[in-house]
Amino acid sequence: MKKLYQSKKQKKYTQKRIRKQKRLNKNRKPYDLNRRPRTTIYNNNVIEYIDRPPINAPSNLCLMKKTEDCIDFFKKLRRENNISKEGKRCFVGISLSDVTEIDYSTTCVLLAIIGDLKSKGIHIRGNFPKDEKCKKDIIDSGLLNSMYDSSGNPYEKSIRSELLFIEKGTKKLTKHDNIRISNTVSKVNEHLTGQRKHCKKLRTILLEICGNSIEWGGTKNRQWLLGIKYEDDRVIFTITDVGKGIIKSLNRKFKAKFKDFFQGKSDDEILKGAFIKKYGSSSQKENRNKGLPAIKNGFDIGLLKNLKVLTNQVILHYDDDTLSKVMNGGKEFQGTLYRWVVTAESLNKG
Template identity: 30%
Template sequence: MKKLSPKQKKYLLKRGRRELRNKKRIRKTRSLRQSTSGLIPQNHSFSFLDLRTPSKFKLEYEYSEDVIGYINKIKALGRSGQHMNIIMDDIVEIGEGAISMLLSVMEELVRAGIVFTGTKPKDKTCKAILEKSGFFKFVNGKVDESNSNSKNTILNTGDNNTPQSELAFEIAKSMETIWEQKGRSPSVYSCVFEMMRNSCDHAFKKDNQIRWHFALSHSDTDNTVKFSFVDNGKGIIKTFTEGILKNFVNLFQDNVDIIETAFKNGIDSRTGLSWRGKGLPTIFDNYSDNHIKNLVVISNNVYIDFDRSIRYKLKNAFSGTYYYWKVDQTCVKECFPIKK
């Protein structure tokens, strides 16, 4: 064997050290576990509780109790300091509204130091809906290349100063899906603005607690956009009963009556107060005028689906407010040129 020169020995020694360092890096990478808030070393001291997501993870009336009960369980465990593993393996139906509600709760708890890990649905259609929804803009996780190019998105904020241009841009883009041309929709914009204002002005005790999520899901095949808006504030009922309605609760049959009156007629119709009720009639007017359709509202222990005439007192109350609606070509066309 040919004797190595000092230069060759030095080179091989350096190469050996470099390869050893690379092996250590590989081992280190493999020992990390993906989470919503970053990478967790394998030798961490966290204790994760497995939580199986309901197989029908959507907020239609028939499944709402199970989903809200699941959301409430996440809130309660998180507030007790428990880290969680969100298992979505068994999901066979999934809705964008439920995704937004889950995301809003997870983000609130992550800010408080809770760590989440999780799995995706095994069902390919459900997995695609989740990956295309915008969920992974906020949660660490890989998205299949086929699902990465999506018009769907979720906007969120921590204050009352979200640029109006951002909202306007996404709404204009939704008009392109529905009417095949970008344009302004004052009705849709006014709905979102009222929801955003209610969240920022009334739903939270402190400004630094304010969080809302606004999701848009596009379907080019049937020219439809589904919208959802959710916050984890105190909810419409608590806002009213702890404030303006504190001395007028006896004028209403129950919480369902309070919310339905607030939307349809305004609180002044029952109380005589010169105050219409935090913009809720504006949202209902746009629904009544057929600018939006399939309006659903969940707040505290009330579930209302205006299209299906469902007015229901939930057993599992949701601390916050959730809105869902759709716009398609059966709605009144409202697509004005964008001002430059």
């Protein structure tokens, strides 16, 4: 609704401010990743500007192929000693110039990390890859949906990707979240089959895994990210949480009993167990902790394809178990990522 000015003086003052802001936006210079550290004097106080060098991303940023290289990059983004400062403003600089390949899983993890850092008052500044195809993949993934260019204008939203943030610790999914998930399932069906209809099994899986967030409401990270990428003959689903991860969360839940409870089991065996049976529920409700078994069941019946799970030191490739492994040498993903594919053929099995 248009504001009604109380006086000509107020209207004149407001229009003057608008003109001034337009001049500032027009003259704003693009961010230079290689600028030098400097200091300035404000109210007789010397304010130091800390400019850390940007973090260079590896050329291959495909999380499912180059898992350990991507994990190293994610860890650098979240390290305190990589934070730059402009007075009271904190940010982390990244350089994607040399990236030639990136997958949807990586962009969703980056979005989740960006959201987590933003909640702590830390922003991300960076550039595009020189490779045009890779640049297009990033735009299509929706990574820029909530970002602004060097002129302060929002990027155009991608129509090939849909991103839904689910609040953790709310004890239940809101009515709005339920509606969004239902509409997303209908849209996926329409994209693959041409008919806008529900897929009850797929909707149940998404509701269960998103509802599972009430189990970990006490963690510092407050959101799960549900990402949907629409491709020609398939749809990619990712669910990303950059909190503690499943194995560490189980350790925290059982505390002293953890070693006895899982005695003699490796991390990958513990994780596989979480997908086929209950380890207990903090809410003590029957319908809780079904999220992980629901995903495994969806894969078993053929609704979900190419199922992959990454958490802590473990990555599971349910489509090819020979690729599953436990990473050593301090390689650890801080959080949990689920990734699967749905096709028109698999929807018939839901």
